[in-house]
Amino acid sequence: MKIKKLNLSGPCVIEPKIFYDDRGFFFESWNKDEYLKKKLNIKIVQENFAHSKKNVLRGLHIQYPKLQGKLISVMNGRIFDVVVDVRKNSPAFGKWCGVILDSKKKKSLWVPEGFGHGYLVLSKSADVMYKCTCKYYPKNQVEIIWNDPFINIKWPTKKPILSQKDSLGYELKKMKNLPRWKK
Amino acid sequence: MEKINKILLLGQSGQIGSHLKKKLKTISKQVKCLSKKELNLEKLSSIKKKIDRFQPHLIINASGFTEVDEAEKNRKKCFKINVSSTKEIADWAFENECFLVHYSTVYIFDGKKKNPWREKDKANPINYYGKCKLEAEREIISSKCSYLILRLNWIYNEKGENFPKKIIRTIKKKKKIFLVNNQIGTPNDAEFISTTTIRILKKIIRKKINPKVLNLSARGSINYFNLAQKILEYSQGKLRKVELIPINSNMYTKINTRQKIAERPLNSLLNINKLEKFLNIQMPNWENIFIKKIPTLIRNYKK
Ligand SMILES: NC(=O)c1ccc[n+]([C@@H]2O[C@H](COP(=O)([O-])OP(=O)(O)OC[C@H]3O[C@@H](n4cnc5c(N)ncnc54)[C@H](OP(=O)(O)O)[C@@H]3O)[C@@H](O)[C@H]2O)c1
Numbered sequence: 001m002k003i004k005k006l007n008l009s010g011p012c013v014i015e016p017k018i019f020y021d022d023r024g025f026f027f028e029s030w031n032k033d034e035y036l037k038k039k040l041n042i043k044i045v046q047e048n049f050a051h052s053k054k055n056v057l058r059g060l061h062i063q064y065p066k067l068q069g070k071l072i073s074v075m076n077g078r079i080f081d082v083v084v085d086v087r088k089n090s091p092a093f094g095k096w097c098g099v100i101l102d103s104k105k106k107k108s109l110w111v112p113e114g115f116g117h118g119y120l121v122l123s124k125s126a127d128v129m130y131k132c133t134c135k136y137y138p139k140n141q142v143e144i145i146w147n148d149p150f151i152n153i154k155w156p157t158k159k160p161i162l163s164q165k166d167s168l169g170y171e172l173k174k175m176k177n178l179p180r181w182k183k
Numbered sequence: 184m185e186k187i188n189k190i191l192l193l194g195q196s197g198q199i200g201s202h203l204k205k206k207l208k209t210i211s212k213q214v215k216c217l218s219k220k221e222l223n224l225e226k227l228s229s230i231k232k233k234i235d236r237f238q239p240h241l242i243i244n245a246s247g248f249t250e251v252d253e254a255e256k257n258r259k260k261c262f263k264i265n266v267s268s269t270k271e272i273a274d275w276a277f278e279n280e281c282f283l284v285h286y287s288t289v290y291i292f293d294g295k296k297k298n299p300w301r302e303k304d305k306a307n308p309i310n311y312y313g314k315c316k317l318e319a320e321r322e323i324i325s326s327k328c329s330y331l332i333l334r335l336n337w338i339y340n341e342k343g344e345n346f347p348k349k350i351i352r353t354i355k356k357k358k359k360i361f362l363v364n365n366q367i368g369t370p371n372d373a374e375f376i377s378t379t380t381i382r383i384l385k386k387i388i389r390k391k392i393n394p395k396v397l398n399l400s401a402r403g404s405i406n407y408f409n410l411a412q413k414i415l416e417y418s419q420g421k422l423r424k425v426e427l428i429p430i431n432s433n434m435y436t437k438i439n440t441r442q443k444i445a446e447r448p449l450n451s452l453l454n455i456n457k458l459e460k461f462l463n464i465q466m467p468n469w470e471n472i473f474i475k476k477i478p479t480l481i482r483n484y485k486k
Contacts, residue, residue, distance in 0.1 A: 138327060139325065141325070145305055147305060162303050164302070164303065164324060164395045164396050165324045165325075167302075167303035167304070167305070167306075168306055168317070168320060168321055168324065171307075
């Protein structure tokens, strides 16, 4: 298992070791101790599965309060996965990073607590599975608008398919209730 | 929407509400209208209790603080009536599995787009009224209730205060009238809006599917200056000849020093593809409706 750092401090990409043979393949998709060894102390309490069509954009989402760290994996298809630092007073406030996740390389993206998350489906459809460090609180779901001019994410589409809720997301600079950055 | 027996209408005295009041009977025999006296939306803690008494299956919220310039001065009141009360209503709807129909506005957008606004365009209100209406939409969506938000643009009615009537009144008083020529929209008759609302509701009940947000408008586009010209044209001599002077919105704000004028979007057109597809009909052009209404609009100001 390899950990790849990103140009944002906190989030990272995890590349598993995959064992192929004539039957198919096998890999460890989650191993608490192995993650701990790489200084990723993640406590999983819930796992979700989402199936989406091509060009669907889900995001950007945070849960506040009751912050949620997320470990994102793609079971099928290919996505452009984005993580944004939305912690108040963070030196990287509003900075984003995008990675491609697909079912071939089976990398995962670690989205720490205090980071916003969203993804765009690049393949015909995609199945995304993600583990969470805090359970889901529907009333604490907050959307940040996908095309926020301040964050300025270079999405590979101009017209994604959005939920009504996501289309009414807030602009980051206008948000008062945000996670805090701790040194 | 499950079967609906009881309908609650809020805002029954308003431009749209007054028409809905008459037409809702075609959907259900049990229609309850609560006036401001019976339920003042500023009294937030009483909202759920009052709705509880009637136990509606469908709430139509046609109420609101709708004076856009006044909203800038009276922010607290605007927020209470347009946002906080909506949250109470939506929460009640969620808790009681009630369907909520709510009117919103094109003023949630900044107007800086060439084409008509689509349902999922990025919201970015430029005045306080618009900010509140956007917050209300968010409250409804977060409440997790079943809802339909209908977004409107320029509403006029034979009764009540609105733009065509303001023009008519000014024509009667002044010789020269300055009119903004760089803000476009679609003048929509309140009765047309309520008839179309009923059509949408009937379709939702029949089909058991419902869109969540729909733009609701007739076809066509005009600016305020040209609208005033039309009014004069259609008045057939019933209004005296006055000089109409086109100016842009910045100038208009400057010459109106007496009161604070809220900024308005330059483009208030709504894209109605989704609506026409859902109803499977073509919306009429606003002017065809306007022609029929103009005599009454003028007559109401004869005195
Ligand atoms: N007018 C437009 O051009 C326009 C454009 C886009 C969207 N909309 C939206 O469409 C909806 C209806 O608009 P409209 O033009 O029909 O509005 P309207 O004529 O101004 O009517 C508003 C209604 O709300 C009621 N109301 C106001 N304050 C209240 C309170 N504190 N408690 C209870 N009821 C209260 C009024 O009652 P009283 O008569 O007793 O005060 C009236 O029945 C609103 O949500 C508005 O935001 C309007």
